[in-house]
Structure formats: C-alpha cells, structure tokens
Amino acid sequence: MTIKDVAAKCGVSVSTVSRVLNNHPDVSKAVREKVMAAVEELHYIPNNSARDLVKSQTSTIGVVVRGVGNPFFASIITAVESEAEKHGYSIILNHIKSGEDELTAGAEMARSKRLKGLILMGGCYDYSPEQVASLDVPFVCCTFTNTFGNLGKDSFSSVSVNDRDVAKCAVDHLIANGHKKIAIILDSICDRSISELRYKGYLEALKSSGINPDYDLVEEIQFFDMRSAYEGTLRLIDRGADFTALFVIADSLALAAMKALSDRGRRVPEDCSVISIDGIDMSLYSIPTLTTLIQPTEDMGRDAVRTLVSVIEEGGKHVHLRYDTTLREGGTVAPPKKN
Amino acid sequence: MTIKDVAAKCGVSVSTVSRVLNNHPDVSKAVREKVMAAVEELHYIPNNSARDLVKSQTSTIGVVVRGVGNPFFASIITAVESEAEKHGYSIILNHIKSGEDELTAGAEMARSKRLKGLILMGGCYDYSPEQVASLDVPFVCCTFTNTFGNLGKDSFSSVSVNDRDVAKCAVDHLIANGHKKIAIILDSICDRSISELRYKGYLEALKSSGINPDYDLVEEIQFFDMRSAYEGTLRLIDRGADFTALFVIADSLALAAMKALSDRGRRVPEDCSVISIDGIDMSLYSIPTLTTLIQPTEDMGRDAVRTLVSVIEEGGKHVHLRYDTTLREGGTVAPPKKN
DNA sequence: TTGAAAGCGCTAACAT
C-alpha cells in the first residue's frame, strides 16, 4: 500500500497524490476529493521513513534526560509528550547516566534520527560554543540554563526557575523560622550545575541574614540519588555536625534525608526542620508532608515544546523563560527547639 | 556526510562500506579497518530513515504505557530502553490515559511508525483474538498477562509475576503475623486486570486461613493514583471499618495510605500494619520502611525486549515468563495489638 | 492544474 496504489486507484499521478496529502494549494477540488476518498478506502498510511528520507528530517524531537527515574522529570516528560503530540511531533527519549555527556548524546541522536530539535533535561550549565557547534538542530534546556557557560543568548532557549533565587528563598524560609544552624545536602558545591547554583543561593541567604557559613554543615553526596542522600545525611549526623535545619536541594533526596534523620532518632520538624525544592507528588505524602518550593513542571514541559516548535517552524527567536516557584508549607519546618 | 563520502574517503564502494557497517562477514580485515577508521574520522552516522526505507521497517519498538508517572513503570522502562539499545532498537514511548485502549493506540502507532513490535505495560487482561487481529506486529505484555482473555498462548508473549499468588503471599504474611482483620485498598474488584487478580489472591489467603472475608474491609478507589489511595483510606477509616492491617495493591498507593493512617492518628505498624507489592525505590525510604513484595523490574524489562527481539528477528516462539517476588521486611508489619 | 522524473541514503541482489 503505497502512494502509487492510491494514484493508480484514482487515475492520477503520484505527485498529485503527494500534493493532496501535503495540503498543497494547487490541486483542483475535484481531484483532491477523489484522492481523499481513495486514501480512505485503501486505508493508506504514508510511510514516514520515505518521507523523512526525502525531506532529510523527521518530525521528531529528541529528549535527552540525565537522571534515570528522577520523579521530578517524569512529570515534565509527560507534559512534553502531550504538547509535542498536539504539534504533530513524536518524542524520542534518551536517558543518559550521570557520567555521560548530554551534548554528545544529543548530537548523535539528532544526526542518526534526523531530529528537528532537542530538549535537554538535567544537563550541565557550562556549555561552550565549541561543544554546541556539534549540534545542528535547535535545542532548549529544560529546568536549567547555561549560567556558567558563554553561549550566546540567541543560540539556544531555556525554560527554568532561577535556581539560585529559589534556593535562597528556601533557606530564607528556614531563617524566618528562627534557624541559624542550617545544613545543606547537595551533589557537589562545584558541579557547574544545579547543585552549585543552589549552593550559592544557600550562601547568599545566610549572608544576607548575617549568618556565617560553616563548611562543616555542607554535605556533598556526589550522586543524585536517594541512596546517596540517605548515606550523606547519616554521615552529616554521625560526624556530629550541629544543625537545627536541613536544606536538601531536591524533594526525592529530601525524603531520603528524612529517613536518615529518623533512623538516627531525630524527629522532623521538632529536632530538625527540612525544606527542599521540586514539589514531586510523592513529597505530598511523606510524614510529615515535605515543605518545599514547587516548580511548575507542566508549564515548563509545555513551554519547552512550544518554544522549540516555534524556532523550528517559524524560525522564531530563542527565548529564556523563567518561572516562579510556590512555597508549599508542609509539616517539616518549625522553629528550632529552645535549649 | 553519507555512506558515499565514507566510500570515497577510503576508495571503496558504498556496498563495502554498507557491509562493514552491518557486520557482514565477507569483508577483508584490512578493508574493514580502513572503513572503520574513516567512519570515526568523518564522524559518520548512518541515516536511519534511509535504512528503514529500504528495509521497509524501522528498528523501533513501541512501548504503550497505561498509567502516567507510575514510578513502578519508570524503572521497567529504563531497563527496556537500555536493553533495546543493546539490540540496536529505538524505543518510542506512548503514554495513554486510563480510559484509552492500548491495543488501538498500539495498532495505530505500529502502522504509522512502521514499528517492529510492541511492548504493552499496564494493560488489560482480557483481550480477545478479534481485538488483537488489528495488530500486525508481535507484542509482549509486560507486568501482566492475558489471564481473563482467550488469546492463544502462541499469539503473544508476556513477562510478569503471578499477581494472584503474589497477593496471596502478601496477605499470608499479615496472617502469619497474627492479623485477621485485614483491609484492602485497590482500584476495583472487577477491572479484569491487576486489581481484580490481586483481590482474588487476597480472598484466597483469607479463605485458606479460615478467615471470612468482610466486604466492609474492601475499599475500591477507581483510579490508580496516590490521591485516590489517600482519600480511599480516609473513607475506609472514617466509616469505622475495623481492621488491624492493610494490604494495598501497589507501593505508591501504600505510601499514600500510610499518610492517611497517620493523618487519622493511627501509627504504623503499632495500630495498623501495611504491606504491598512492587518495591519501588521510594518505598525504601518511607518511615517506617514499607514491607513489600519486590518485583524484579530490571529482569522483566530486559526480558520483555529480549523476547520481542527473538520473535522479530529469529521468528522465535512466544513465551510466557513468570517471575518470583522477594519479600522485603520493612517496618510496617507487626503483630496486632492485644486488646 | 497536472505529470514525469530526479533523487533522498541506504541495502541487497547480482556481477565480477
């Protein structure tokens, strides 16, 4: 069942059928209807491979995700998927591991799959123009941006929150509750990425309240997963760090940290307050409910696609969208014990 | 950058390059190495559209998932993705909503995308041969099977646990701990799917221990999400149901149920034991750690792909693989209070 | 407004 069969069926040439199928204007109404009827009748479905080959591009968007199973990304991906479908694009997902380079992965995928564009999630913040040169399709950074790199603002798009400000906001909330000894759990203070940025926000909050940062309250866990967060929190406690509150840079990690606190006999929030950032579903059901800054995942996923499509189809300009987070007051923050 | 460029670069014909690229045997070692070197140097990446066109099939497997954001599926999908890559297949994901029909979605995707096969997750258990007739590619049911339908065993594959037995096992564990008043939280007792099956296992466990089932202890929540589970548990408690233990059919729902228990002042496990099935990461960090039957998600995802690939490539026979679950004794099950 | 024909990049006969 090819375009040829359809053409034969209604006695026109393949090019005419192609025109009809692609909504080209210069086809007479009569012919158009005849062709449409034949398509219906024969249950003809165009072969995308052939289409893609001749156009030398597919209508597919690649999504490169760093951080397998991060539930925060899951909800964004869902939004990306449904928005892409609305615009007639398919999504092809590529999960990469911590060590892998998302630009290389993206470039390879873009070329071998002839993608129209790329959405990067959980990526790095310091791309250089040279690295990006290998990409021959537009891309948008979703949930992060190129803070540390030196890319031109017009060479890519981004949809994200301001990680630094959000982190500051979280820590400010702890301070407003009377905390001064605030520990932080993060991957690394210098990953040139989300972790570093949120660390800066943490420092800024302390500074603006006149609190001296204490490096003994910083626990770097290297890997972004619950297990590392759990173990890191145990280390923090076991080395006798003196803190009344904990800022964890992501909800999933915060849940693991709460478990560690519990395992060491510290009650949340009586003995230790906890706050984080993300707003994943799960964190609504922790006991107590996690106090966190909710990121608008639906909006971000949707806008990532819209932005990309606009760049692809209309040669639209690259944009950098920033979103506000919402403080959800759960039950994990309370004033420190007086003693 | 095409196969032609590579051929020119090393002074051989395109077919030789093609042979090297596709690991055909009859190429001399010297030529093979020369070609490989050129491929490296030119950063040549084959155009899949062209490949797919000439082979008149893509090397893509469709994954239809019912149940957006179910963390249990996330880990299986990860395994599916990496295994597929090993075999040279791409994955195209399609999340469908509760109401949608996965067979229709799969059939449409298979045709327009020229898929080689389909993996179905979170599907229904009672397909009929007529429904399946619309599918022109092999499929494997992942995490479920066609228990209620009347499909021939050789018309599809499945990788799953025996839901009924696993549920019985979970409830047996509660009974072994001395519980007799065991409530259950599930979608529906007659969804012709996982929920119904696990309900049967629950009934069976009660029966084999001589406990009379009490329909007042059954809470149907209709939707498979945390919110519904939370609200369902509240309803169960608020209507005065008398139970000392709770069997929830999935980890994510169990976490929400625990929250509801907590919100009503019931301690786990002192006032109420909780057990479920799945073994998602998150449930390891609940407080207390959820006692659950762990499904081997990695194995299931991997074997779903292997099975499908074997059917596709070698005309292998359809198989039905069953897996054992592992009881993880967390801290949510204890003997009932004596009073 | 329509048709003929030239590829898109690749694989797989078939030929050497």
Added chain:
DNA sequence: ATGTTAGCGCTTTCAA
C-alpha cells in the same frame, strides 16, 4: 572479497 546497480516510497523541481 569487492563493485555495480536497482530499487525502497516519497517530495519536489521542471516541463507541459
């Protein structure tokens, strides 16, 4: 062991 070549199904000039 290697090269030549005919398509795979489609879009798009170019011509009519």
